Amino acid sequence: MAFEGLTSKLQDTLKKLKGKGKLTEKDIKEAMREVKLALLEADVNYRIVKDFIKSVSEKCMGKEVLESLTPAQQVIKIVNDELIQLMGNEESTINFTQNGITVIMLVGLQGAGKTTMAGKLALQLRKNNKKPLLVACDVYRPAAIKQLQVVGKQIEIPVFSLGDKVKPVDITKAAIKHAKEEGHNVVIVDTAGRLHIDEELMNELKDVKEVASPNEILLVVDSMTGQDAVNVAESFNSQLDITGVVLTKLDGDTRGGAALSIKAMTSKPIKYAGIGEKMSDLEVFHPDRMASRILGMGDVLTLIEKAQQAIDEKEAEKISKRLINQEFNFEDFLAAMQQMKKLGPLNKIIEMLPGVSSKELKGVDLNQGEKELKKIESIINSMTVKERKNPSVLSGSPSRKKRVANGSGTTIQQVNKVLKDYENMKKMMKQMKGMQKSFSKKKGLFGKLPF
Structure with missing residues (x-):
């Protein structure tokens, strides 16, 4: 989980402040010392940490904080605001041309994930009604062109290539010409990298x-390399004047120091963050939302956006009505599970919920919950359509249960549990419907009263 170590330490430090009615300068100095250590352990650049602590401390020492009724909340707000400023204040979007072709160059060291990122970016831009073309300009790394072609085929986006015997400059020229002829309005150039600059x-x-003449030169850096990522960013920026940064593997870095250092060190914004292995695992980088996650306050806005993109509203409404009317069956349950899976892994959803501490989740096997859901899905998929639509057919037949258990690789006891949970849910929905009717009657009665 990104920033796991930093989030845990910051939560502990700020929790101590919450336990005090009034804060003294000594309290703030001690808290800032702990914040400083937490940032350094997260691999944030020392100079950045020093400036950050100085700025936060000066603001926390003000009378409006020390004499406030809720000083701890004021300190949290200051830390939050400074984190947002550190990462760029607001989101930075792609600079698209009004007419013609937008050219995006992806640059970076070998192994940073440029080729995969080219596909992820193309997929996201297509969702925003763009028509991207991927261009294979890495003519040195073995199988680099083939890798981009595989990525392109996977997401159904065309890849332009002239093989590995043509110079990248000539490939780029030909690709832009080809894009004009074929009606593409975005060209994403996957350039070559090296093991070092x-x-x-x-x-x-x-x-x-x-x-x-690219509209964007995006530097792709592996966030797990910490301070090295910042050094790479400074080198590429001084030579190419990059327009932004894309962080990969942010989901795998528990420290996250690169995200907190790059903007301040290069003055160039972080535009995207790779948060998983799937081609859809790419997020626009929102400094305010990331600061909220770092402080353990969740990221409800991103969760809502994910839900809006992933969940079919009509299907969800249909399932909801059937649930309330007690018409819900295993076909509906399966459809609901498919909708939920679109939101992503359970650990990523939980990370966006406010008030969920990474420390509290230690020892909790989130994968176990997903395994259980997969098991239930296998059991339902092993039922016939008739059994899914009318579970009572299955309840009274040991032979049917045995067939379902064998088909799903589970036991009859596990099949019985799924059936029992289903019946309990039906009873609960029946009670809720009864309560709803009772409330409606009372509401009608009160409506006739003179007060």
Whole structure:
């Protein structure tokens, strides 16, 4: 989970402040010392940490904080505001051309995840009604072109390639010409990387930049490399004048120092964050939402957006009505599970909920919950359509239960449990409907009264 260590330490520090009615300068100094250590352990650049603590401390020492009725909340707000400022204040979007083709160059070291990120970005832009073209300009890394073609096929987005014997400059020229002819309005150039920065690499990227005149030069960096990611960003920025940064593997870095250092060190915004292995696992980077996650206050807005994108409203409403009217069956249950799965893994959903502490989740096997859901799904998929639509057919037949258990790789006891849970849910919905009717009658009665 991103920022897990930092979030846990900040929550502990700020919780101590909440336990005090009034704060003294000594309280704030001690808290800031702990915040400083937490940021350094998260691999945030030392200079950034020093400036951050100085700014937060000065604001926390003000009379409006020390004499406030809720000083701890004021301190949390100051820390939150400073984190947002550190990461860029507001989201930074792609600079699209009004007419013609928007060219996006992806640059970075080998292994940062440029090729996969090219696909993720293309997929997201297509969802926003763009028509992207992927361009294979990595002519050095073995199978790099093939990898981009596989990614393109997976997401059904065309890939332009002239093989590995043509110079990247000539490939870029031809790709832009091809994009104009085929009606593409976004060209994403997947450039070559190296294991380390060298003059030859930079000269080649400068040549591609000259012929492409890109609207965006996005540096793709592996967030798990911590301070190295910041050093890489500074080097690429000084040579190419990048327009933004894309962080990959942010879900796998429990420290997250790169996200807190890059903007301040390069003055260039973080535009996207890769948060998983799936092609859809790419988020626009919102500094305010990320600050909220770091402080353990969740990210409800992103969760709502995910739900809006993933869940079919009409289908959800249909399932809801059937549930209330006690017409809900295993076909509906299966449909509901498919909708929920679109939101992503359980641990990522929980991370966005306010007030959920990473410390509290330690020892809790979130994968177990997902395994249980998969088991239930297997059991339902092993039923016939008739059994799914009318579970009572299954309840009274041991032979049917045995067949379902064998088909799903489970036991008859597990099948019985699913059936029992279903019956309990039906009883609960019946009680709720009864309460709803009772409330409606009372409401009608009160409506006739003179008060």
